Amino acid sequence: MKKVIIVGAGISGMTAGIILQNSGFETEIYEKNAVPGGELTGWKRDGVYIDNCINYLMCSKEGSAMHDLWCEIGMLGKDVRMYSKDRFFTYKGNGGEITYWRDKERTKREMLELSPEDKDVIEKFFENVKRAESMIMPIEKPMDKMGPRDFMKLGDFAKNVPAAQKAYKGVSVKDLGMSFKNPVLRNSVMLTHPEMTQAYSFIMSYAMVTSGSGDIPEGGSLAAALRIADKYKKAGGKLRLNAPVKNVKISGKLADGVVLEDGTEVKADYVICASDANHTFTQLLPAEYMPKKLRKCYDDKDHFSVFSKYHAAFIVDGKMDVDPDTTFWESEGIKVWDREIKDVGFICYNYDPTITPEGKTSLQMKLFQYGKEVDNWFELAKDPGKYEAKKYEVAQALMGLIEKRYPETAGKIRILDAWTPVTYARHCNAYRGAYMAFVADKDTKTVTTPGVIKGLKNVFLAGQWLMGSGGLPPATAQGRYAAWRICKKEGVECR
Numbered sequence: 001m002k003k004v005i006i007v008g009a010g011i012s013g014m015t016a017g018i019i020l021q022n023s024g025f026e027t028e029i030y031e032k033n034a035v036p037g038g039e040l041t042g043w044k045r046d047g048v049y050i051d052n053c054i055n056y057l058m059c060s061k062e063g064s065a066m067h068d069l070w071c072e073i074g075m076l077g078k079d080v081r082m083y084s085k086d087r088f089f090t091y092k093g094n095g096g097e098i099t100y101w102r103d104k105e106r107t108k109r110e111m112l113e114l115s116p117e118d119k120d121v122i123e124k125f126f127e128n129v130k131r132a133e134s135m136i137m138p139i140e141k142p143m144d145k146m147g148p149r150d151f152m153k154l155g156d157f158a159k160n161v162p163a164a165q166k167a168y169k170g171v172s173v174k175d176l177g178m179s180f181k182n183p184v185l186r187n188s189v190m191l192t193h194p195e196m197t198q199a200y201s202f203i204m205s206y207a208m209v210t211s212g213s214g215d216i217p218e219g220g221s222l223a224a225a226l227r228i229a230d231k232y233k234k235a236g237g238k239l240r241l242n243a244p245v246k247n248v249k250i251s252g253k254l255a256d257g258v259v260l261e262d263g264t265e266v267k268a269d270y271v272i273c274a275s276d277a278n279h280t281f282t283q284l285l286p287a288e289y290m291p292k293k294l295r296k297c298y299d300d301k302d303h304f305s306v307f308s309k310y311h312a313a314f315i316v317d318g319k320m321d322v323d324p325d326t327t328f329w330e331s332e333g334i335k336v337w338d339r340e341i342k343d344v345g346f347i348c349y350n351y352d353p354t355i356t357p358e359g360k361t362s363l364q365m366k367l368f369q370y371g372k373e374v375d376n377w378f379e380l381a382k383d384p385g386k387y388e389a390k391k392y393e394v395a396q397a398l399m400g401l402i403e404k405r406y407p408e409t410a411g412k413i414r415i416l417d418a419w420t421p422v423t424y425a426r427h428c429n430a431y432r433g434a435y436m437a438f439v440a441d442k443d444t445k446t447v448t449t450p451g452v453i454k455g456l457k458n459v460f461l462a463g464q465w466l467m468g469s470g471g472l473p474p475a476t477a478q479g480r481y482a483a484w485r486i487c488k489k490e491g492v493e494c495r
């Protein structure tokens with residue numbers, strides 16, 4: 001039985017592990033943290049659970065190969081209850097209000113009522129949301145190994161999604177927003193995605209909700225990660241926690257295995273690096289092995305940026321009467337670093353009683369952090385006292401905005417935790433604290449990088465950084481692709 005070592009127990013590494021175990025390999029996953037899941041995680045503060053990942057799970061609806069893969073790895077299953085969202089989000093500001101409903105006809109009607117003068121922009125938007133609903137994640141084999149027949153099997157996806165992308169070619173989220181005459185619609189488009197992102201990303205995210213494919217599994221992200229780890233262990237996989245890998249040991253064109261931080265050497269026939277790609281090529285492997293396509297993304301910072309977020313979690317005594325899930329509103333504003341942010345929002349987790357204490361309301365606020373702002377957090381973190389103070393200063397200011405907007409929370413709300421891009425770098429070795437992959441701008445095509453390494457025959461890559469802007473489906477698909485490549489090499493069926 002051939003042995004495979006996987007670096008990282010994120011969703012990508014664990015997916016590769018489950019599939020390889022089911023295909024007859026012996027695998028071991030080495031994970032630096034005490035808990036599996038990587039960015040798919042959550043934790044408790046003062047006994048209250050804070051969820052830190054799944055806002056939308058693409059392909060949560062039955063009937064796609066990706067949904068079957070979710071079930072196979074334990075993300076979803078017959079015994080996992082799902083929470084359906086009736087909306088993407090609501091925005092209240094500029095003297096009006098708009099909700100992006102799951103029912104897109106309703107949203108369209110309400111947009112046209114709000115702003116008849118934007119009819120053409122609205123019609124085009126919904127035409128392309130409909131197209132983007134056919135988005136699927138190909139998982140049968142790596143995309144670089146797919147031929148015309150494989151693409152034909154993808155049905156509407158192969159024709160509709162490129163058409164929607166073409167319709168918004170060269171258009172950023174900000175451009176899309178600015179194309180609306182109505183200020184409520186204009187601002188609403190610029191809340192969920194970084195402004196420089198291709199407009200198509202916003203359309204695709206909304207289409208995920210309208211197609212009924214963006215629901216959330218009960219228990220949130222940590223419960224999902226633990227279910228997946230459980231599947232892996234039940235399939236016979238060995239999960240080594242608190243076991244950081246120092247580097248991959250290479251002899252010529254082959255890897256012998258890995259060396260752990262404590263100096264232990266572990267031999268293997270294959271190695272899969274399922275850690276953050278930048279970490280892989282700065283720590284685990286010499287940088288010259290980085291695939292060219294990936295190198296191009298890191299080098300071309302003007303077109304491939306990365307972003308992270310500042311987060312604060314709050315708990316309120318009592319059940320607030322707020323819309324479920326995400327609400328943004330125009331506030332009096334908060335200044336973080338040099339940027340004034342007026343439109344702020346929270347996610348309310350009351351939709352899942354298993355993660356919200358009885359009689360309480362669990363809220364989270366998030367602020368995009370870009371470029372210099374990310375640098376500022378890393379600089380500040382060199383002085384733990386100042387870093388903690390700044391984190392809580394921002395959380396305090398955000399809490400003030402909630403109290404102002406929802407006076408019933410005054411005196412009943414408190415901060416549970418606050419975290420920053422530095423948290424993701426420390427927890428997952430994430431490049432610049434990013435938790436999604438490259439954000440290709442409006443002038444750039446998103447890039448998919450083959451998970452193979454030129455010059456190394458038995459080392460493969462997995463993880464979200466290999467595919468577009470990342471996220472759980474790409475990370476999971478890439479885990480499967482890495483397993484597929486090893487199965488193919490060994491001439492065994494990939495199960």
Ligand SMILES: Cc1cc2nc3c(=O)[nH]c(=O)nc-3n(C[C@H](O)[C@H](O)[C@H](O)COP(=O)(O)OP(=O)(O)OC[C@H]3O[C@@H](n4cnc5c(N)ncnc54)[C@H](O)[C@@H]3O)c2cc1C
Binds near residue numbers: 435463475
């Ligand atoms: C707040 C937040 C919200 C999100 N919302 C969504 C959402 O709604 N929908 C969606 O699809 N996606 C969402 N994502 C993105 C999603 O979480 C990621 O795309 C996905 O989890 C990445 O998985 P991965 O396995 O590629 O990487 P990771 O999760 O980063 O896994 C890599 C693992 O490798 C480990 N590791 C790194 N270096 C080493 C080493 N040297 N030795 C041993 N182990 C190592 C890390 O600790 C980690 O466990 C969100 C992420 C965050 C943080």
